Amino acid sequence: MPRGIEDRDIRGSARMATGNAREPFDRSGRWVVLLALGVLLAAPYMMRAPSPSVGVSGATLEERVKRIGKKLLCLCGCNQILVECNHRNCPFSGPAIATLRQAAQRYESDDLAIQAMIQQYGTAILAAPPAQGFNLTAWITPFVAAASGLVVIALVLRRWSRRSAATPTMGAPISDDPAWRERVRQEIERELGDLP
Amino acid sequence: MMDSLGSFAVLLAVTACAYAFIAGIVAHRTGHPVLRETARRAGVTIFPTLSVAIACLWGLFLTNEFSIAYVANHSNRDLPLLYKLTALWAGQEGSLLFWSWILSGYMFIVLVTHREEGELRPLAGAILAGVQLFFLILNAFVVSPFRPLAEVAADGTTRPFAPPDGRGLNPLLQYPEMALHPPTLYLGYVGFSVPFAFALAALITRSPGERWIHVTRRWTMIAWGFLSLGILMGAHWAYAVLGWGGYWGWDPVENASFMPWLTGTAFLHSVMMQERRGMLKVWNVWLVFITFLLCVFGTFLTRSGVVSSVHAFAQSPIGHWFAGFLLMVFAVCLFFFTRRRDYLRSEHRLEAVLSREASFLFNNLVLLAACFAVLWGTLFPVISEAITGNKVSVGPPFFNRVNIPIFLFLLLLTGVGPLLAWRRTSWESLKRNFTAPTLIGVATGGLLLAFGVREPYALIAFMLAAFVAVTIVSEFWRGARVIRSQTGRTWGQALVQLVLRNTRRYGGYIVHFGIVVVFVGIAGAAFNKEREMEMPVGATLELGRYTVTMKDRAQGETPNYIYDRLTLEVRRGDEVLTTLTPERRLYTASQQPLTKVTIHSGWREDLYIYFAGVTETGAPIIHAYLNPLVRWLWIGGGIVILGTLIALYPGRQPMKVAVS
Numbered sequence: 054m055p056r057g058i059e060d061r062d063i064r065g066s067a068r069m070a071t072g073n074a075r076e077p078f079d080r081s082g083r084w085v086v087l088l089a090l091g092v093l094l095a096a097p098y099m100m101r102a103p104s105p106s107v108g109v110s111g112a113t114l115e116e117r118v119k120r121i122g123k124k125l126l127c128l129c130g131c132n133q134i135l136v137e138c139n140h141r142n143c144p145f146s147g148p149a150i151a152t153l154r155q156a157a158q159r160y161e162s163d164d165l166a167i168q169a170m171i172q173q174y175g176t177a178i179l180a181a182p183p184a185q186g187f188n189l190t191a192w193i194t195p196f197v198a199a200a201s202g203l204v205v206i207a208l209v210l211r212r213w214s215r216r217s218a219a220t221p222t223m224g225a226p227i228s229d230d231p232a233w234r235e236r237v238r239q240e241i242e243r244e245l246g247d248l249p
Numbered sequence: 250m251m252d253s254l255g256s257f258a259v260l261l262a263v264t265a266c267a268y269a270f271i272a273g274i275v276a277h278r279t280g281h282p283v284l285r286e287t288a289r290r291a292g293v294t295i296f297p298t299l300s301v302a303i304a305c306l307w308g309l310f311l312t313n314e315f316s317i318a319y320v321a322n323h324s325n326r327d328l329p330l331l332y333k334l335t336a337l338w339a340g341q342e343g344s345l346l347f348w349s350w351i352l353s354g355y356m357f358i359v360l361v362t363h364r365e366e367g368e369l370r371p372l373a374g375a376i377l378a379g380v381q382l383f384f385l386i387l388n389a390f391v392v393s394p395f396r397p398l399a400e401v402a403a404d405g406t407t408r409p410f411a412p413p414d415g416r417g418l419n420p421l422l423q424y425p426e427m428a429l430h431p432p433t434l435y436l437g438y439v440g441f442s443v444p445f446a447f448a449l450a451a452l453i454t455r456s457p458g459e460r461w462i463h464v465t466r467r468w469t470m471i472a473w474g475f476l477s478l479g480i481l482m483g484a485h486w487a488y489a490v491l492g493w494g495g496y497w498g499w500d501p502v503e504n505a506s507f508m509p510w511l512t513g514t515a516f517l518h519s520v521m522m523q524e525r526r527g528m529l530k531v532w533n534v535w536l537v538f539i540t541f542l543l544c545v546f547g548t549f550l551t552r553s554g555v556v557s558s559v560h561a562f563a564q565s566p567i568g569h570w571f572a573g574f575l576l577m578v579f580a581v582c583l584f585f586f587t588r589r590r591d592y593l594r595s596e597h598r599l600e601a602v603l604s605r606e607a608s609f610l611f612n613n614l615v616l617l618a619a620c621f622a623v624l625w626g627t628l629f630p631v632i633s634e635a636i637t638g639n640k641v642s643v644g645p646p647f648f649n650r651v652n653i654p655i656f657l658f659l660l661l662l663t664g665v666g667p668l669l670a671w672r673r674t675s676w677e678s679l680k681r682n683f684t685a686p687t688l689i690g691v692a693t694g695g696l697l698l699a700f701g702v703r704e705p706y707a708l709i710a711f712m713l714a715a716f717v718a719v720t721i722v723s724e725f726w727r728g729a730r731v732i733r734s735q736t737g738r739t740w741g742q743a744l745v746q747l748v749l750r751n752t753r754r755y756g757g758y759i760v761h762f763g764i765v766v767v768f769v770g771i772a773g774a775a776f777n778k779e780r781e782m783e784m785p786v787g788a789t790l791e792l793g794r795y796t797v798t799m800k801d802r803a804q805g806e807t808p809n810y811i812y813d814r815l816t817l818e819v820r821r822g823d824e825v826l827t828t829l830t831p832e833r834r835l836y837t838a839s840q841q842p843l844t845k846v847t848i849h850s851g852w853r854e855d856l857y858i859y860f861a862g863v864t865e866t867g868a869p870i871i872h873a874y875l876n877p878l879v880r881w882l883w884i885g886g887g888i889v890i891l892g893t894l895i896a897l898y899p900g901r902q903p904m905k906v907a908v909s
Contacts, residue, residue: 123646124646126642126644128642132498132499132500132501132642132644133493133498134644134645137493137494137495138493139491139492139493139844139859139861139872142842175639175640176639176640176641176642177630177640177641177642178642179641179642180642180644180645180646180647181642181643181644181646181647181650182629182633182641182642182643182647186637187633187636187637188633188641191625191626191629191633191641191643191647192647192651194625195618195621195622195625195626195651196651198618198621198622198625199614199615199618199621199655202614202617202618203614206610206611206614210607
């Protein structure tokens, strides 16, 4: 067995048998809850528009059409980004891109051009749901679910740590007991040999 | 003749399967050995019987029997032989028969092997027969591929009808990879039925010991490997055929295959907690159930028309059947779970957060969060329309924004988890194991920043990839060093011995390494470039390091299609690299167009050329993409499959090495 692995595990096992397990769990539980809060705070960032909403000066009309078109979806049923739809004779993307070009010419702001497209084709043309009203749940729910999962893990860890603390398994330090130490070593060697 | 034989074979299979299911259940309740054996034998006969049905359907395709609706709708006389064979799974009816056939193959293997499982195998066989029966009923009575074509005469009577030629195969499916992608994907989907059957059987019988979990894990790994390969080949097909320059579009059907892959991956990790520590039994059983349910759900999505997708089969009432089956399976799982819950009590508790067990908990949470995000995004348009009455779309921007951070965190755990010790890891060992990988990861980030890389997600992905790669390489190096010092072998021999000594462990590391390479390939997408240009003969297009010159344009026809072909010379500097010939085709039988993509693939980037159209003056329009690092995605996928194969290979006993 590689020496590093052995050291790592034996020290770990020794500490497990000697230390007070409850305190680290409580501390870790707090970290997990903080992580859950972090996950929740990440949701608004995810909802943010990733590119500027005002037309970048100097950008050609075609560049703007391409940029705005990447936020829109082809509604022919192909589920492709509007400007990436490459179906020959697609009944939707050709006329929709022409409409977008007109909107981009008329409005300097990308947002206004997008609004014009929504007026024409409905909100379904947006490649991602707008972060407002009921559609907000589309963005928030995955993060709420992940954060809830973290909280559940924190609660489980806390419960388990209390049970561990209540069980009378914490004896004297094993480092002074060569037989016990050898048994732990053999057990770990067997387990590491069998499993990753 | 062949259609009658095929129909008869399917009906025979239904009968045998119904017997295997009912007799298997009765035998389980009564313990009658003869009934049990006859149920097993009935189950074994389904595979050869369905093989006859499959052979008949292939025979109908090869003999151009257009009096059969399925053949007429998916083939034509001039269709090349390979595609006449692959047309078997091109449509709803044939693909469901193919599904049944694969399931019967798995069932055959289960029933002729696993003799050592005692009571578990007969019941698992009966459960598999129950699943099989559902599909066979569809094959026989709802969507039979042997249904003859009929026309209504003037007097109102119907009579058999055979058109002179078929409507041809969808051009998008006329690609060599289509010979392998659906079968491997189905082997994955269907394969998850086996661990499901064993898990449910173990729950019902309160199977003693952990033997069932070993069986379940092994079968899950097989199904997972096939599903990985199927997804990979599907992505490659999309890249090489669809012509939009990408390989993954978060289409509902793609998502349907990805979700069971995520939960299957979660199970393959958390099952180690049960094997090692007798923990997470409830969680593991539900992961197996959910993975199977997601496979059925994916099939429901693909075949019901609930969500729109280019990959989906036509909308049909078959969706109701799948919805009913899904609910029934869920109800059965829930019923036995509530009745046998005491059987799933954990034997140990988690002892420290800084431990391998905890890393598996987080890994499972992240995988399930990713699965939920994909499921939620896929279903949100339906949910939103049902609640608000407004249609919304959920496309790639949503999935990318939500999933990229989740997957980056997963990549981090890929590196961290394996280096944590079971039970508890000390801070000292943490420092010892992670200092070098962390420094190399940070150095990689610094280097990339110095070279002008500013895309935050790509930067993080490359840093994490370097970090994880170093942790994996150090594991191999450490193990091989010990073997070398003990045996005096070369590094190569020591590495081979190390891997053979514990194939599961090191196969797993190789899978992780493959995932790292896949991430590198995906991260390259942050630097994609594209350009569209009108290209009359002699025109030149510049993109990145490449110069593409239009040399020639030719039009012609083959028996299967007519084409408009361009000849493009690709140069880098003064060196001529290759000649590419993108085409626009019109398939004669189906009258469907297709654009053939051409790709010049390199280690650094792909030059991807698409013949986008023609101008009003008749000049061709070329859309060129420069896609960095895509080749690494396919290589990474190959490494994942290699690692899976190694992990499935039985390992040798661990070598005893003296510890100083």
